[in-house]
Amino acid sequence: MNRRSFIQTGAKGVAGAMALSGGLANLSFVPAGTATIDQVDLGRTGLKVPRLAFGTGSFGWKKTSNQKKLGEDAFVTLAKHGYDRGVRFFETADMYGTHEFVGKALKKVPRENVTVLSKIMVYQHQDWYTPEPFQKSIDRFRKELDTDYIDILLLHCMVNSEWPNEYKRYMDDFSEAKEKGIVKRIGLSCHDYGALKVAAESDWADVVQARINHNGARMDGTPGEIMEILNTAQNNGKGVVGMKIFGCGELVEEAEREKSLKYVLKSNNVDCMTIGFESIEQMDDTIERISRIIHS
Template sequence: MKLRRREFLQQTVMGVGGALVGAPRLAGAASPPARFDPYALVPLGKTGLRVSRFCLGTGMRGGMRASNQTRLGKARFEALIRESFDRGTRLFDLADLYGTHPYVFPALKGIARHRYSLVTKIWFREGGIPEAERPGADVCVARFLRELRSEYIDLVLLHCVTSPRWPTELRRQMDLLSALKDKGRVRAVGVSCHSLGALEAAASEPWVDSVHARINPYGMSMDAAPEKVVPLLQRIHAAGKGVVGMKIMGEGRLRHDEQRRDASVGYVLTLGCVDVLNVGCENLAEVDDLAARVRRVMRPTV
């Protein structure tokens, strides 16, 4: 039975409040946890990657290799990364556009590389970064690896894809990334989508391992209304591709709206087609707040 979005939002708000006073699950019960765990390791589609359900985003107001996270300064941003890891975060979302690569290794120094996963993105569009040149993905990834001080990158995306013809227009970059994947420098590839047409193309493109897509119940900073986006995310997920949700908090618009923040987190988690929530927290209090909201969401009963 399909649940209308308005009905879902009403039930989510009631359910989240009720979860705070509900009876605890019986100890030793064999059933899976009744509520979502923000730090549980989940499969990212069929990529072979197991990542935390919560991903620390680093690109709030990002551009020209800066973001709100880098503007925190080196010490505060690196502390945010490390303390987020200490709480259980195992996926970190980066991009050349944000300038966040150099902060990761110092922040996570001493931690074995296999214990966390990194996503980054290649900026191929005009503007956005200081240089006018747009070299091939092989050149970009070689630099990224040096900046990250890593032998591999878990997931590399083509950043901010908008054209519905991107599989044709970006084929050279796709082929270069496939070659890097064959060599083990990159473990999975995909796109971050910023139009409905681009998302539709991603759903049917065999090259794509994982998709970053904008999703919340209010259509804030999204490619289209949720009623149009969700069926595509379901297709992408059913095809075995990873789905990472962006703009869960409406690009910060829900920051001061308690009820709608809860409703948005609950809505996305219970869609059943979004593997990961990527949220650009700017301090540890926001990380803890998001984690608490995730923990209050009841898992759907089958």
């Protein structure tokens, strides 16, 4: 079963889907309980953040994503449910097209209680994304999110070790925005082993977002190799945000979800993680698992 099928089926449709296909027989969800997501230190950045973020970019590109496709009302309902259970952290990006939805959700809760992470793509991506001057992007981001500041702003999708030289102009802009208080902390998301290794040692980056799971699915190296780099990042005071915990849909069976969450949470090398939820059942299942694992 792939992740797209997992998402589209949703917990409420599992019974009907099972009647059509025995391939879903192993899919199950932990019933909702009373657990909530706790707050953790984001490295030595001085920020405290929820251990779990609501990722809004599942299959996110061309200014859309599976979360965008939920529609505004369903998105805000899911976000509010997450807030009530401690998931007070949005992970978004320009390319996901979810800024406005996050902005709507922020109007339902106290802004000061929520962490917002967004990302700027700073290079041409095929024929559908063209970067713009930083000031234009950051002004637009704040308008779309309907907020005066962004808690964490990242260079989006760095794919080689030369990013400090290639994007120095943007890095200087990020630093200036941080000095002005427009953003609180800065960093990058990595989709390359070399990029991640440089990020772990970078004096510029406060926060590093990295692909990590127990299986190596959709990662930039073996789990052991990536964990070693993340340990270096942690030792250097970086905040580490894990992504692709379920391998971009390759690790959705219950046993795989459980193994991956345990691997990441018990590593002590990942401060928090982002997961792209599309139903309350998915969110509740993960919250209950995380709570049980960290207390075991």
